[in-house]
Amino acid sequence: MRGRIMNAVFARMQADENVFFLTADMGINLVEKIQQVFPSRYLNVGIAEQNLIGICAGLCNLGFRPVAYTISQFISHRCYEQIRNDLKLHDYPITLLGTSAGFDNAPLGPTHHIVDDWGAVRTIPGIDIYCPSSVSYADTLVDKILAQPRPAYVRIPKGAFEQPASRDDxxxxxxxxxxxxxxxxxxxxxxxxxxxxxxxxxxxxxxxxxxxxxxxxxxxxxxxxxxxxxxxxxxxxxxxxxxxxxxxxxxxxxxxxxxxxxxxxxxxxxxxxxxxxxxxxxxxxxxxxxxxxxxxxxxxxxxxx
Amino acid sequence: MITTPKATRPPHKGSVRGHPIEVRKSVLSILYKSKASHLGPSMSAVEMLLAIYNSVDLDAIRAKDVLRPRVIISKGHCAAATYSVMAHVGLMDFRTLETYHQDDSALAGHVSHAVEFVEHSTGALGHGLPVACGCAMGLRARGAPQTPVFALLGDGELQEGAVWEAIMFAKHHQLANLILLIDDNRISSITNTAEVINLLPLKDRFAGFGLRVYEVDGHDVEAIIEAIDDIKRIREVSVIICRTTKGYGVPFAEGEPIWHYRTLNEQDYRAAMAYLEQGQI
Known part of the structure; x- marks a missing residue:
């Protein structure tokens, strides 16, 4: 699922020079192509999620459409106040891509159990929330989000499920x-x-x-x-x-x-x-x-x- | 580390828009009228704000040019001073300024982007510098790496971890168009900064992260402007540590932590105004 979504991000970056990709040092074997082809619109901010969201807000101030990527619980919890104040308060259309969901990282322990991520994001008004169930839906999701002038949070589960083969919300x-x-x-x-x-x-x-x-x-x-x-x-x-x-x-x-x-x-x-x-x-x-x-x-x- | 001793600088040229005493009178007026707090952190930042707004292209800001310089006031609780300076440099009319803290006004007690020509809302500390870094990166990506981005932070705010995330980022990416100013008034929220988390000497903290450090008298507008000009010329990732006094210009509030919170009664207000009228600061 992650790979399909990253392919869609790459395609959007080819089509739209305002799309800017940022990672908090995650996405090995997924982000390199973006870095190579779009070096001026790629940023690895390091393991610093608060800074990640702030930088996204600054980029939005310049008219960019940032897409920020890291593990779901880090991009929802660690930077919650930045999402509230720097993102939503300004109605900046930042796309938050959170990888892993639920117990995808089961043996890694409770710090990596993602059982309260989108529920936290949900307390902040006006942020669309998606959790794709299949690759068919994932393929169209990035285009769908970037067509809207709103922020969005995407909870990306592990796995590449073919069914349900539908692009419907x-x-x-x-x-x-x-x-x-x-x-x-x-x-x-x-x-x-x-x-x-x-x-x-x-x-x-x-x-x-x-x-x-x-x-x-x-x-x-x-x-x-x-x-x-x-x-x-x-x-x-x-x-x-x-x-x-x-x-x-x-x-x-x-x-x-x-x-x-x-x-x-x-x-x-x-x-x-x-x-x-x-x-x-x-x-x-x-x-x-x-x-x-x-x-x-x-x-x-x-x-x- | 660079210092600019007052004696070596040319005398006041009179070209600076906005006078610190007049700005302070405006601050006093709106704080008294609204029974609002934050007198201390507003008074310490007046000259820094004047220096910043005298160093930017105000026409580009008024035109909302996408490549305009950015001003991010991270210590958002100096809103009264920010708005007063904006009025004195011509970015806000004085009638609007008088609505500070009033019903239906956009002028809240923390800096808000609902106010025209304010880039970013702040109030929760540690947020402004990451946003400024994003603006600086964005200007670089838009082909305008020379356009300055100002970030004004308090010294107490340096206790926030996100500040240091952003400082590491700024240095790594050589954001030379980022001009970081610290209001080093040595008081955090309820007590002296050094008693809370002692970062003194501040210059060593920033130098340790590879920044070029300027230390100036934070109540000397021209000294601050000189440092800003130097950074623009040298183009290194830098910080200007502005040594200030919390509550500066209001003798009974100077260096007193309580004036972060206390509001002015009529007697206080008249005494403070009388002092400023004498032009003694």
């Missing part, structure tokens, strides 16, 4: 009538698609764009189902579960929402892969099956909310 994959609805984004969409392949009655709503939500499609999907399960590798209290609870209230929807995501904690025990944590927190395939059809799973009740 929101995608409703309807199952057999009357079945449950799973709502997801990013790499956990793959879990939902696997379940749908085994259980034809399952419907899946894919939200590649998390803010603004595509209200008409989301509302239509929620109106079709009396209950829905939000599957995400992010804390539910600041994630899509929370966002959809508010959405249902504001749109007077009766859909009963449940959360299938990580417990709101920073876990100290090592998991060798993301699957360890998905199993632990009950949002792997078996965990979701239990939630849908088996005994009530303890984690459905949205802990710590």
């Amino acid at each position: 929101t995608l409703y994959l309807e199952g057999a009538r009357g079945g449950p609805l799973l709502i997801s984004y990013g790499s956990t969409v793959q879990t939902c698609l696997a379940l749908q392949a085994r259980h034809a009655e399952v419907s899946v709503l894919v939200c590649n764009r998390l803010r603004p939500l595509q209200a008409d499609l989301v509302r239509a999907a929620l109106q079709r189902h009396p209950s829905a399960f939000v599957v995400e590798d992010h804390f539910p209290s600041s994630g899509l579960y929370n966002m959809l609870c508010q959405f249902c209230m504001e749109h007077r929807l009766a859909c009963q929402l449940s959360s299938l995501g990580p417990r709101e904690e920073y876990h100290l025990k090592v998991g060798a892969s993301a699957g360890y944590y998905h199993r632990l927190y009950g949002f792997d395939e078996q965990g979701i099956e239990r939630a849908l059809w088996g005994q009530s799973h303890a984690l459905i009740d949205s802990p710590n909310l």
Whole structure:
């Protein structure tokens, strides 16, 4: 996914001399081509995320469209105040590319578990938020963002998923009538698609764009189902579960929402892969099956909310 | 390190727009009228601001030329002084200045880009220098590497880590068009800077990062302008440490940390104005 997005950035830099790429010393084997071809619009600012955002703001002051790249938790947390004051307060159209999502970096420990990144960004108004679920969507994402005069945060999951082969911001994959609805984004969409392949009655709503939500499609999907399960590798209290609870209230929807995501904690025990944590927190395939059809799973009740 | 002793400089040529005493009167007036704080850090920065705004192409700023010089006031709490200087050099009308801290005004207590000709909003410290570095890089990328970018920081602000991220960046990229000025008033927020985090002697900190260091009397406009001119000519990554007094020009506030926060009552205001009227500073 990262490679596809970086290819799209490169293509935009060829077409638009205002696009300026910056990295906080990340992206080995991804950024070199940009550096070689566009040396005057490439900057490695070093491991200094606060400075990264400030420099982006200064470049915006000169009319550039900066695209800033580093690991998701660093570009969302370390420089939160810079995003608030230097980016959003000035309505600078900076694109923040965050690599890795959820438990992509599972064995690296909790400092690298990205379970509260876009939820933090979401507290700042006016920043579009994307989490692509497939390479088809990733291919078009950079063009889509740079066509808008707004800042954006992109949470890029590891993996290069071919499905769903769609470029739509929101995608409703309807199952057999009357079945449950799973709502997801990013790499956990793959879990939902696997379940749908085994259980034809399952419907899946894919939200590649998390803010603004595509209200008409989301509302239509929620109106079709009396209950829905939000599957995400992010804390539910600041994630899509929370966002959809508010959405249902504001749109007077009766859909009963449940959360299938990580417990709101920073876990100290090592998991060798993301699957360890998905199993632990009950949002792997078996965990979701239990939630849908088996005994009530303890984690459905949205802990710590 | 370069110092510019007062005795070696030519006498005042009278070419500087805006007089420090008149600017201070404006600062006093708007702070008193609005019952606003930040008297101390505003008074320490008056001459620095005059030097900066007398060193830029004001016409390019008024025209909003994309290649205009940039002024980034990182110690955003000197807004009263910034706006007063802007009024005295002709970048703001005095009626607008009088709206400071008033309902529906754009003139908040920290520098805001909602005010015409202000480049960047600040107030949270440590933000301005990275933005200035971005402006300097942007001017270089636009083919105008000579166009100056000014960044005004407080000495207490140097406690913010992002400042040093930007200093390392500026030196690495040889941002010679970046002109960094430090308001070295030796008071942080609630006490003396040296008691909080002692960075003295400041010149050694900057020299350690490879910057050319100027130390000047921060209440001598021409000395500051001379240092700015020297940097423009020599084109090395530099810093001007301006030795100032917090609250300068208001005797009862000079060197007193409380005047970062305290507001002027009528007696204070009249006493301060009377002192300035005598032209004693």
